[in-house]
Amino acid sequence: MANEILKAAHVEKQAANDGELALINRQTLRALTAEEVYTFRLAACDNQVDRDSERFTEATLEGLASLFVGKPVLMDHLWSAGTQTARVYAGSVEASGGVKRLVLRCYMPRTEKTAETITAIETGILRECSVGCAVERVICSICGANQTETCCRHRPGREYDGQVCHMDLDGARDAYEVSLVAVPAQAEAGIVKSKRYGGKEAPEVPEESGDDEELKMAQAIQEQEEKRYGGM
Numbered sequence: 001m002a003n004e005i006l007k008a009a010h011v012e013k014q015a016a017n018d019g020e021l022a023l024i025n026r027q028t029l030r031a032l033t034a035e036e037v038y039t040f041r042l043a044a045c046d047n048q049v050d051r052d053s054e055r056f057t058e059a060t061l062e063g064l065a066s067l068f069v070g071k072p073v074l075m076d077h078l079w080s081a082g083t084q085t086a087r088v089y090a091g092s093v094e095a096s097g098g099v100k101r102l103v104l105r106c107y108m109p110r111t112e113k114t115a116e117t118i119t120a121i122e123t124g125i126l127r128e129c130s131v132g133c134a135v136e137r138v139i140c141s142i143c144g145a146n147q148t149e150t151c152c153r154h155r156p157g158r159e160y161d162g163q164v165c166h167m168d169l170d171g172a173r174d175a176y177e178v179s180l181v182a183v184p185a186q187a188e189a190g191i192v193k194s195k196r197y198g199g200k201e202a203p204e205v206p207e208e209s210g211d212d213e214e215l216k217m218a219q220a221i222q223e224q225e226e227k228r229y230g231g232m
């Protein structure tokens with residue numbers, strides 16, 4: 001999935017009350033009881049410019065909230081054999097302090113097989129995760145160019161005439177999966193300065209030195225991500 005966007009998220013507590021159970025049971029073949037399920041929330045992406053110098057628009061967050069329902073929550077292969085044990089049963093956009101955030105509510109069955117994973121979540125060992133999604137448009141805040149069609153010369157995080165460039169991730173196209181990781185999210189390990197979004201190259205223009213290295217690094221990181229997440 002060349003255009004998959006990965007973002008770090010955090011695991012939070014979620015009680016399994018009757019309202020939540022009703023939503024969970026839309027995903028199941030038989031009605032589960034509160035004792036049979038373990039629920040948790042993921043505070044995923046928000047509408048603020050993040051460390052990748054990207055920002056989800058509110059419309060994108062709303063779109064992702066429904067697209068993520070029913071999607072699998074994958075466990076880091078470092079942690080388990082990688083079998084799917086959890087699923088997103090509800091998504092919503094929550095506002096706090098002027099920030100709009102996508103919150104995904106997830107459930108997993110309480111079984112002998114999942115007990116270890118549940119303990120890891122409850123004790124905070126598994127608290128980082130990443131969400132994978134795709135968007136329709138990636139809009140440059142400086143010139144408005146849609147990077148999925150044509151890459152412009154502006155680099156996210158750089159300043160142009162007093163304005164710092166960021167990319168607006170606009171229009172939810174698809175939601176793929178959520179991955180719980182046992183180590184701090186890989187997505188945060190390195191800041192990708194010159195990320196590519198799949199658009200055609202902008203016309204050749206002279207660039208200051210150093211950009212080539214940055215670009216190569218970004219491409220290498222993206223290739224790694226594609227391998228890791230089963231690119232098509």
Ligand SMILES: [Zn+2]
Pocket residue numbers: 140141142143144145152153154
């Ligand atoms: Zn631009």
